[in-house]
Amino acid sequence: MRSFLFILLLCCCQMSWSQERDSIKTAAADSQPSTLNSQLSSDSLKSQLSSDSIQSKYSKWVPLLDEEKKELPLFQGFTVSFDVIGIGMLAVSDYGTIEGALRLSLKNTWLPIVELGYGICDRRDYNTKIQYKVNAPFIRLGCDWNFLRNKFQDNRMFVGLRWGFSTYKYDMYGPSVTDPVYGVSQPFDFSGTSSTSNWMEIVFGCQVKVYRNFHMGWSIRLKYHISSSKNDYSKAYYIPGYGTTTSGNTWSGSYNLIFDLNWGKGKRIKK
């Protein structure tokens, strides 16, 4: 919940910043029509753009340039990213993650990704006095689809799927449970309970270029719990990489610092 509010705040900041940047670009384009026209190779597009009615009605629509119609090489390099929301959650709440990702770009359209992280939870319920502790790694594998029309730009907006997996041991212990009839009481302690979980995630997100190879971006994730190994005594309250298990699905988000690694990246086709 706290993470979601934090993400919303960051989303608002980033959206407004991107909109301001777009409006500056549009204004620049409007002020230099001759420059834009010189880049157009098609006469029909020239005539469309020179039409006042179209310019006023669709002021943000920019046709594909010739270079953008050409195909990108398949291999477009790797990106590494680090999530700051999970670390922020660790600082302000009972649980959080430290995670990073390595993503491959294929034609800047298909983006296979591996996310590795470490989930930490240390929660004691105020009312029941039951404590739950877990520290374990997790992995997510998946692929994103960049659905922006212009694949030559460095910004991305994507939807994707993930399959997450974690194997972990948790501790759960609490105060004595008193028998109301017989009056006997004993504490309980489930230390080192092993479990394995896997889940699916639907991801929606974006990233924008900030400076050279440095990007920032956010994603919102809807997570569906598929299965966890269970025992009679308890079930995992927090699964590393998934979150709390109080319902069958959960929301989360990430805010990423992203670095493009250009080694091996195919050169863009220049006019």
Add this chain to the structure above:
Amino acid sequence: MMMRKGIGIVMVLSLLLTIACSTATCPMDTKVTCNYDFFNADGDASVLFDTLTVTIAKPTTFYIYTKEGKNDSVSRTRITALVDSGYTETVTKLKVDTTLVNSLANGGEMKVPMSYYSPVDTLVLHYKKILLPDTMYVFHEGYTHVETPECGAYRFHNLKEIKTTNRCIDRVEIINPRVNYEKNYNVKIYFNTLPE
């Protein structure tokens, strides 16, 4: 302008959805009981045409105070004043009848709580129209179950075996050994005599 409104609406809806999804779903009725269903000897579901009372012998701590030349005193709580006045204190555990089901009339089922830590519960079934009671020995294994830390800890049980006397009871059958708060029937009791 429209774009900003759209983003705002999506954010508010997402926030509401998140609030709705983040509520812990603890069960409302968390009373853990072993549920007994009544049948006649032919296996037909029956209503008991008698009044049934179920008791257990509950171990209870007693404090016994003795002094030469004085009457003995027995109490369930410690009396320090008697110790100060020269009485000798002896602590002992005695089994006292405790009622779990009180005068169940014309019932077709009963729900009986189980002991949290004892491996066997001794239930005594008293009938109004039959002089001698039946005694049922319920062997079980209790364990603590935690669904989530918010919901608390409960003692669930696995039924192992049930032995019974046969004054009014023909036989018993465990149909679901897992005793929890899901309200399933656990045991069928077949009565060979249903007094009318």
